[in-house]
Amino acid sequence: MVLSSEDKREIGQHFVFGFHGHEISEDAKELIEKYHVGNIILMKRNVQSVKQVHALVQSLQQCARDAGHRYPLMIGIDQENGLVSAFSSTEKHQAGTQFPGAMAIAAISDVNYARDCSAASAREMKAVGINWTYSPVGDVNSDPQNPVIGVRSFGDDPIKVAQYAKAVGEGLAQGGLAPSAKHFPGHGDTNIDSHLGLPVINKSRAELDQTELKPFKELIDAGVASIMTGHMAIQALTGDSETPASLSRAVTTALLREELKYEGVVVTDCLEMNAVMERKGGVPRGAVEALVAGADVIMVCHTMAFHRGAIEATYEAVQKGELHMDELRKSGKRVAALKRRFVGTWDDVLGKPFDEEAMNALQATNKKLSEDAYAKSTALISGSLPAFSSGKIVVMTPVVESLNAAVDDAEGVQRTEKGHVRNTAAPYYMSFAESVRRRAADVEHLVYAADFDCRREFGQGVIFVTRNADRSAWQLDVLEKVRTQTSDPVVVLASCAPYELFSRRVLGVQACVASFEFTSEALEAAARVIFNEVFPAGKSPVSVRGQ
Known part of the structure; x- marks a missing residue:
């Protein structure tokens, strides 16, 4: 036709x-x-x-x-x-x-x-x-x-x-x-x-x-x-x-x-995800298959060649009778x-x-709602929060890893030739260090990797930030080394999913806190909780059964 x-x-x-x-x-x-x-x-x-x-x-x-x-x-x-x-x-x-x-x-x-x-x-x-x-x-x-x-x-x-x-x-x-x-x-x-x-x-x-x-x-x-x-x-x-x-x-x-x-x-x-893109026929064929399956709208987010290819493959499928215009019109309704x-x-x-x-008025109202929600979401998973002394506090945050393609692999992220994220200190962790500095006179921010040398002074307390350390267990290896070097309070802050806080490997730290995400707003709320400005009212929506 x-x-x-x-x-x-x-x-x-x-x-x-x-x-x-x-x-x-x-x-x-x-x-x-x-x-x-x-x-x-x-x-x-x-x-x-x-x-x-x-x-x-x-x-x-x-x-x-x-x-x-x-x-x-x-x-x-x-x-x-x-x-x-x-x-x-x-x-x-x-x-x-x-x-x-x-x-x-x-x-x-x-x-x-x-x-x-x-x-x-x-x-x-x-x-x-x-x-x-x-x-x-x-x-x-x-x-x-x-x-x-x-x-x-x-x-x-x-x-x-x-x-x-x-x-x-x-x-x-x-x-x-x-x-x-x-x-x-x-x-x-x-x-x-x-x-x-x-x-x-x-x-x-x-x-x-x-x-x-x-x-x-x-x-x-x-x-x-x-x-x-x-x-x-x-x-x-x-x-x-x-x-x-x-x-x-x-x-x-x-x-x-x-x-x-x-x-x-x-x-x-x-359809530009590998689960579809790597199939025979790639994105254009995937678009046809999805329409034949009964989808109303096919999403292709990035590449103009795939946009053209998906549309033209659909034209061809209709012309060959694989797709029917009457079904598309019904879907179009x-x-x-x-x-x-x-x-x-x-x-x-x-x-x-x-x-x-x-818009300014709306955003002023929304900012208050956001701050209130973040404050109520932060959870104390275990232990009790210390009253940090006036001495130096060390904030330790992990180097950036690509753990979640929906979050970490956004376009425009600069990488090295080997594909590693170029920035060693993530901006959201830098903002957290600034949040701590607003509450303590002497703060040192350390970015740690698996080979971090823990033979050093750790001040009068440590806030040790993790990100999905249940999967990146090297973070907990570093934590264990830090704990052997200091007798002062150590607070572990899980800045994403809290699963590592249910591990026996964090037993004995002063407190385990979960922010459930590493947005700057969530980490600011976590700082408020850690410094006892707001009560940690949050409850973890997940657990690790059997631990």
């Missing part, structure tokens, strides 16, 4: 693509004008300030209207809060307010904070024209060794994960954004990162119902606007250990649509409904000047 202009316009509605730059690029214009792409994802690379994002979104929407799009664009972003916060401010740029991520929010033990922080974050994004966010994370972090979910999960209890994910979805919708629950049918019980390879989850269907699927069932019952499928193989669902769930009709259509009765929009995770609900008309999105005064 020969594709008509309307056919191509319809096909364009089934993709969400990213581009590079702080202004609309020629690539973005080509995608919107030539390929009729109806959805755009903004990455951290596109965010410089709230005012700049507003101008960028206006130019994207104007381009779509000028190109004859029937509906405005869905403008999505990866804003889970916590460590995955594409809209939040950085050390270089002032953008959105930083709120606690999933595990930190769950540590507060009050779902109202999950709802309120999500609504507050959504209002900032809505004010600049963003209307879709890829959150909440519905994954249950039942494998402590999980390299990509970890603190992005609300914990290891599927019932509590369901409660918090539902609250976040409600808050985002209240703030005017379409939420997207991810990564269906569940990415929590694997120690393989789908950015790097294909995770395989070997569970029975009964086990999946009790753990992985439980939060998503709750979210579906609550009417969550969209769901993101993940790139993991689950033989009990797909029938083999080679097909990612995102490309499986047994998952997207048979399970999600037909069995669980989900009627909202299904979007895939980015779900996308159009999402746009009507969360975007509105052209008059709703264009010609809206940026209200800087209103």
Whole structure:
């Protein structure tokens, strides 16, 4: 069959693509004008300030209207809060307010904070024209060794994960954004990162119902606007250990649509992850397979050649009869409904000047909510906090490692020829040292590696910061050496997942504190707790059973 202009316009509605730059690029214009792409994802690379994002979104929407799009664009972003916060401010740029991520929010033990922080974050994004966010994370972090979910999960209890994910979805919708629950049918019980390879989850269907699927069932019952499928193989669902769930009709259509009765929009995770990209045919073929499986929107975030390839492979699949336009049009009605609900008309999105005064007032209110939430999330896992003397305090932070591709391997991170992160002192750990300096007169900040020489003076107390030391056990090796060199108080601060604090290897330290993430805001809250300015009210949402 020969594709008509309307056919191509319809096909364009089934993709969400990213581009590079702080202004609309020629690539973005080509995608919107030539390929009729109806959805755009903004990455951290596109965010410089709230005012700049507003101008960028206006130019994207104007381009779509000028190109004859029937509906405005869905403008999505990866804003889970916590460590995955594409809209939040950085050390270089002032953008959105930083709120606690999933595990930190769950540590507060009050779902109202999950709802309120999500609504507050959504209002900032809505004010600049963003209307879709890829959150909440519905994954249950039942494998402590999980390299990509970890603190992005609300914990290891599927019932509590369901409660918090539902609250976040409600808050985002209240703030005017379409939420997207991810990564269906569940990415929590694997120690393989789908950015790097294909995770395989070997569970029975009964086990999946009790753990992985439980939060998503709750979210579906609550009417969550969209769901993101993940790139993991689950033989009990797909029938083999080679097909990612995102490309499986047994998952997207048979399970999600037909069995669980989900009627909202299904979007895939980015197909440029190795779990899909390394398959035969790569990203373009993956796009076709995902559409055949029943996905409504295919996500490709980075590479223009893959954008063109995915669209043109879809044209070819329709022409050959592998994909059918009537199914795409039926799917397109779900996308159009999402746009009507969360975007509105052209008059709703264009010609809206940026209200800087209103944004400043909103962010002032949100800053107070964020500080309150972070203060309540910090947990004292064991021991008792010391009253540090007036002598020198040594702050020890680990060298940066690439442990989580969703967090550590953002574009623009400078690396050595061997691939190591170039900066030895991470900016967030430098900010923590500054937080300690505001509370103590004499502070020394040491960055330690596996070969750190512990034969030195350690002052009158040590704050020893770890990051996923259950997996990077060399950090605990250094801790044990430090403890042999000093009899003064040692406080261990787990700056990400708290699993190492349940280890026997930290027994005997003065206190173990968990911040559940290493954002500067979380580490400032941890400093307030360590120096007894606020009570450590947080409770760990995860544990290590049997220890």
